[in-house]
Amino acid sequence: VSVECNACAGRWPARALWIADRDATQAYLHEDQFFPGWTVVVLRRHVTELYGLAAAERALVMDEVSDTAAALARAFGAVKMNYALLGNVLPHMHWHLIPRRADDPAPLLPVWGVAHAPREPGDAERAELIARIRAALAAG
Amino acid sequence: VSVECNACAGRWPARALWIADRDATQAYLHEDQFFPGWTVVVLRRHVTELYGLAAAERALVMDEVSDTAAALARAFGAVKMNYALLGNVLPHMHWHLIPRRADDPAPLLPVWGVAHAPREPGDAERAELIARIRAALAAG
Numbered sequence: 001v002s003v004e005c006n007a008c009a010g011r012w013p014a015r016a017l018w019i020a021d022r023d024a025t026q027a028y029l030h031e032d033q034f035f036p037g038w039t040v041v042v043l044r045r046h047v048t049e050l051y052g053l054a055a056a057e058r059a060l061v062m063d064e065v066s067d068t069a070a071a072l073a074r075a076f077g078a079v080k081m082n083y084a085l086l087g088n089v090l091p092h093m094h095w096h097l098i099p100r101r102a103d104d105p106a107p108l109l110p111v112w113g114v115a116h117a118p119r120e121p122g123d124a125e126r127a128e129l130i131a132r133i134r135a136a137l138a139a140g
Numbered sequence: 141v142s143v144e145c146n147a148c149a150g151r152w153p154a155r156a157l158w159i160a161d162r163d164a165t166q167a168y169l170h171e172d173q174f175f176p177g178w179t180v181v182v183l184r185r186h187v188t189e190l191y192g193l194a195a196a197e198r199a200l201v202m203d204e205v206s207d208t209a210a211a212l213a214r215a216f217g218a219v220k221m222n223y224a225l226l227g228n229v230l231p232h233m234h235w236h237l238i239p240r241r242a243d244d245p246a247p248l249l250p251v252w253g254v255a256h257a258p259r260e261p262g263d264a265e266r267a268e269l270i271a272r273i274r275a276a277l278a279a280g
Contacts, residue, residue: 048220049209049210049213049220049221050202050205050206050209050221050223051206051207051209051210051213053206055199055203058199058202058203058206059195059198059199059202062190062198062199062202063195063198065190066190066191066193066198067191069189069190069191070189070191073189073191080188080189080226080227080228080231081189081190082224082225082226082227082228083190083224083225083226084222084223084224084225084226084250085222085223085224086220086222086223086224086250087220087222088220088222088240088247088248088249088250089248091220100228107228108228108229109228109252110224110226110228110250110252111252112249112250112251112252112253113252113253
């Protein structure tokens with residue numbers, strides 16, 4: 001636990017975006033749903049780099065990332081999944097998992113190269129997205 | 141092996157950018173060195189998604205990604221490493237590993253959000269970068 005870390009302190013992600021708990025990680029809906037299904041998988045403990053994990057824990061984290069990605073691909077009809085561990089702003093390990101769809105506005109570009117206004121879903125849409133992802137995880 | 145795949149056919153990455161072979165992956169210098177040390181770790185066999193790998197092979201791939209990232213962080217003085225598996229253009233699994241430095245032009249942004257002209261190093265600089273990464277891998 002890092003005292004200065006917004007993830008460790010429970011200030012990020014917002015609880016309203018919570019999807020599911022796993023052994024090593026928790027899944028949350030990303031605030032910006034311009035790309036539908038964008039999910040963030042957050043490590044429970046404070047580690048910043050892949051090489052800060054012992055091999056067995058790294059394998060567990062990547063199994064959870066992989067299972068979550070498979071569920072998102074099914075739930076949102078992805079032609080390709082994108083996976084990114086960046087942490088430039090908040091170094092506490094969190095994986096961005098982004099379903100890329102055939103009707104994507106720019107299917108060949110990384111999402112960070114696609115200028116757009118962030119789209120925060122309303123309460124009903126957020127609940128529907130979370131329920132859809134939970135169902136896909138349960139069916140996995 | 142996928143017949144239509146430029147990675148499987150040996151057309152990408154260029155052999156001049158080759159750094160090292162590992163059990164499951166090969167490391168190559170990224171063509172664009174605007175962010176110094178940007179390296180691409182390419183799976184030897186044709187798989188497109190994390191969940192297309194069995195757990196043991198996924199763990200091996202991630203160990204190699206992790207070791208390579210640790211070497212790059214040391215070699216280039218990274219304050220944070222960025223890791224991305226995208227594959228929107230070429231789905232054959234390849235990991236972008238990008239050392240982010242304190243003197244980075246935009247340390248808080250994903251590299252794909254930083255507009256810039258690609259910077260291809262000349263022969264001497266390319267050889268120096270590859271030698272530096274090989275030395276860091278050997279010291280790992």
